[in-house]
Amino acid sequence: MPQPELTLFHFPGACSQVALCALEEAKLDYRLEVVDLAGGKQNTPDYLAINPLGKVPYLLIDGVGLGENAAILSYIALLRPEAHLLPSPADPRQWAEGVGGMSFCGGTLHPAVRGIANPFRLTTGEVEGVRERATELASKAFKQANRRIGEKGWWLGDWSIVDVYLHWAFEVATSRGFDATPFPHLAALTERLMERPSFARMMGLKQPA
Ligand SMILES: N[C@@H](CCC(=O)N[C@@H](CS)C(=O)NCC(=O)O)C(=O)O
Structure with a gap:
């Protein structure tokens, strides 16, 4: 069956890199459209006409848009089940663990992480209080994730796209000063994930030419 025509709207380093990695892992053909978030291009009339929320990732599937990482990742996983991005929905319990992992990362x-990286997005006042509270929330959540990866190896036991999502969140936080020291299993994710060609390709595609 011919695959649908896919266009991913993405910005290097944004959470859309998880969707990009999923497309690579699933070996799908796709077109990549960079939306320059740093230059505010997500709020231009042209992009808002495509995605009124002005966010990435956004996936056009045969010209029809799908937003939200969890939905896009689920779609790609179901389109190419042989890529094992997520557990099969034939096992409802395992599928729900995959959905839980994506919800944990996204929700x-x-x-x-946004409160650490971009606290000014969440307040019209002083940013330091926002960053402090966000750091507390992130610490609690990353502690649980670190324990889980330590116990199971990957979020679901086997590799899944949830590990790539987790890596993105941890990388953004630590690149903005969040202390990685208490989370050695999360800190080790980059090197472990780099062994997967899809992840290495996604990381290579991160910087715009
Ligand atoms: N809930 C959305 C969040 C998407 C999101 O916030 N993306 C960020 C990049 S990491 C974005 O597009 N930010 C641009 C903006 O808010 O102006 C998802 O999970 O896909």
């Missing part, structure tokens, strides 16, 4: 970690 729990991402807002805390």
Whole structure:
């Protein structure tokens, strides 16, 4: 069956890198459109006409848009089940663990990481208090993730796209001064994930030419 036509809207270093890695891992053909978040291009009329929320990732599937990392990752996983991005939905319990991992990254970690990286997005006042509280929230969540990776090896036991999502959140936090020392299993993720060609390619594609 021919694959749908796919276009991913992405910005290097943003959470859209997880969707990019999923497309690579699933060996799908896709077009990459860089939205310059640093230059505010997500809020231009042209991009808002495509995605009114002005966010990446955004995936056009045969011209019709899909937002939210968890939805995009689920779609790619189901489109190419042989890539094992997530557990099979034939096992509801395991599938739910995969959804739980994506929700943890998108719903729990991402807002805390945003408070560390971009606290000015969350307040019109002083940013230091926001960063302090966000650091506390991130510490609690990363502690649980670090323990889980230490015990199971990967978030689900076997590699999944959740590990790539977790890596993104940890990398953003630590690149903005969050102390990695108490989380050795998370700190080791980059090197371990680099052994996967899809991840290495995604990291290579991170910087715009
Ligand atoms: N809930 C969304 C969050 C997406 C999101 O916040 N993306 C950020 C990049 S990491 C973005 O597009 N920021 C641009 C902005 O908010 O102006 C998801 O999980 O896909």
